Amino acid sequence: xxxxxxxxxxxxxxxxxxxxxxxxxxxxxxxxxxxxxxxxxxxxxxxxxxxxxxxxxxxxxxxxxxxxxxxxxxxxxxxxxxxxxxxxxxxxxxxxxxxxxxxxxxxxxxxxxxxxxxxxxxxxxxxxxxxxxxxxxxxxxxxxxxxxxxxxxxxxxxxxxxxxxxxxxxxxxxxxxxxxxxxxxxxxxxxxxxxxxxxxxxxxxxxxxxxxxxxxxxxxxxxxxxxxxxxxxxx
Amino acid sequence: xxxxxxxxxxxxxxxxxxxxxxxxxxxxxxxxxxxxxxxxxxxxxxxxxxxxxxxxxxxxxxxxxxxxxxxxxxxxxxxxxxxxxxxxxxxxxxxxxxxxxxxxxxxxxxxxxxxxxxxxxxxxxxxxxxxxxxxxxxxxxxxxxxxxxxxxxxxxxxxxxxxxxxxxxxxxxxxxxxxxxxxxxxxxxxxxxxxxxxxxxxxxxxxxxxxxxxxxxxxxxxxxxxxxxxxxxxxxxxxx
Numbered sequence: 001x002x003x004x005x006x007x008x009x010x011x012x013x014x015x016x017x018x019x020x021x022x023x024x025x026x027x028x029x030x031x032x033x034x035x036x037x038x039x040x041x042x043x044x045x046x047x048x049x050x051x052x053x054x055x056x057x058x059x060x061x062x063x064x065x066x067x068x069x070x071x072x073x074x075x076x077x078x079x080x081x082x083x084x085x086x087x088x089x090x091x092x093x094x095x096x097x098x099x100x101x102x103x104x105x106x107x108x109x110x111x112x113x114x115x116x117x118x119x120x121x122x123x124x125x126x127x128x129x130x131x132x133x134x135x136x137x138x139x140x141x142x143x144x145x146x147x148x149x150x151x152x153x154x155x156x157x158x159x160x161x162x163x164x165x166x167x168x169x170x171x172x173x174x175x176x177x178x179x180x181x182x183x184x185x186x187x188x189x190x191x192x193x194x195x196x197x198x199x200x201x202x203x204x205x206x207x208x209x210x211x212x213x214x215x216x217x218x219x220x221x222x223x224x225x226x227x228x229x230x231x232x233x234x235x
Numbered sequence: 236x237x238x239x240x241x242x243x244x245x246x247x248x249x250x251x252x253x254x255x256x257x258x259x260x261x262x263x264x265x266x267x268x269x270x271x272x273x274x275x276x277x278x279x280x281x282x283x284x285x286x287x288x289x290x291x292x293x294x295x296x297x298x299x300x301x302x303x304x305x306x307x308x309x310x311x312x313x314x315x316x317x318x319x320x321x322x323x324x325x326x327x328x329x330x331x332x333x334x335x336x337x338x339x340x341x342x343x344x345x346x347x348x349x350x351x352x353x354x355x356x357x358x359x360x361x362x363x364x365x366x367x368x369x370x371x372x373x374x375x376x377x378x379x380x381x382x383x384x385x386x387x388x389x390x391x392x393x394x395x396x397x398x399x400x401x402x403x404x405x406x407x408x409x410x411x412x413x414x415x416x417x418x419x420x421x422x423x424x425x426x427x428x429x430x431x432x433x434x435x436x437x438x439x440x441x442x443x444x445x446x447x448x449x450x451x452x453x454x455x456x457x458x459x460x461x462x463x464x465x466x467x468x469x470x471x472x473x474x475x
Binding site: 013014050051052053054055068070073074076078080081082083084085086087088089093097098100101102103125141145 | 236237240241243244247248251252310311312314315316317318319320321472473474475
């Protein structure tokens with residue numbers, strides 16, 4: 001059973017075709033990595049999945065319903081690429097606001113703050129946080145409604161290695177409880193932390209499989225090399 | 236409920252910016268005092284004082300709303316909200332309520348200063364001036380919301396003020412009586428919402444609440460609804 005099913009998705013942005021005809025699936029209850037260089041269409045695909053992207057054709061089905069439909073709005077958590085929180089409010093005020101909009105219980109706010117390790121900065125004005133803290137505040141806003149599907153656009157950019165490890169641990173813990181996560185990254189060394197991978201290049205799905213499968217298929221030892229081998233095989 | 240969450244959030248954001256709040260309240264008071272001194276408290280001040288008081292919130296809320304909504308669009312918080320269970324109406328009503336509260340506070344304080352300290356007189360009830368000021372604030376908010384859809388930067392949003400607000404001021408009848416305007420200017424004036432807002436305020440000076448006053452108020456309310464509908468149409472869940 002797939003949490004997300006994308007069929008022949010076609011998207012143009014600013015007169016340029018970003019996704020010519022993309023089909024892919026995201027399995028329920030695991031961490032799927034959406035990997036690819038910047039400009040490969042990752043954010044556009046993510047926007048189509050959460051239902052904020054105008055699409056030219058194809059279908060996107062999320063948790064059994066059409067992407068962006070009303071019943072999905074409390075079941076899908078979305079973290080935009082640029083941190084989307086209110087800079088003039090504190091971390092806690094931001095999360096309380098989003099929790100009220102999502103109808104989340106009051107303790108959800110404190111849990112989300114703990115989850116992203118911002119307890120020490122909960123009462124800081126978001127605009128005064130460092131880049132990494134800001135991005136974690138934005139991640140917490142996606143977590144606060146405990147959605148069934150979490151769609152995270154580059155959540156670990158600019159974080160130190162310890163925090164990155166902790167966040168990936170959190171993603172797997174959430175997947176253990178049955179949640180589905182789609183996490184994008186342009187850093188290949190994060191690919192190994194995912195259960196399955198979708199490799200995107202120039203709006204096309206280059207490969208789909210577990211990190212081990214991709215290594216075996218290409219005979220490469222690192223995923224970076226595997227990615228290169230797949231590109232060369234296609235050319 | 237969600238509407239109130241939006242209202243509380245917008246007010247919390249404003250509270251974090253005391254300088255803006257001080258300007259919102261202080262500038263109209265200073266300008267009213269300036270108007271009084273300029274005309275030595277004479278008939279021109281008595282004629283224009285109440286309409287000025289009632290029209291300030293229109294300008295303030297136009298700017299504040301267009302910038303706040305532009306920020307919401309640019310920083311991605313609007314995109315996030317559009318994926319959440321919040322209707323456009325709840326969002327807009329939340330904004331409207333927050334700025335309505337600010338406008339009521341602004342109009343009340345400026346009224347106290349103008350009527351209490353500056354000896355401004357109106358023949359009609361003062362509370363009508365304040366109520367009209369709040370209605371004008373709602374009109375300014377609604378138009379500012381609509382205008383924000385056409386700005387990509389805060390510079391552009393600020394320039395909408397002289398572009399959309401000043402001509403309405405000039406043609407409203409405050410500076411030149413509408414009867415003495417060139418016909419084609421009066422036609423344009425007929426089509427601008429601030430003309431009716433001014434006319435309603437001018438009635439408070441004379442305490443004549445006739446059918447024309449009722450028509451003015453109806454037009455202002457209609458324009459608020461129209462601008463809100465246009466503003467709502469610019470809020471899209473899906474964008475390019």
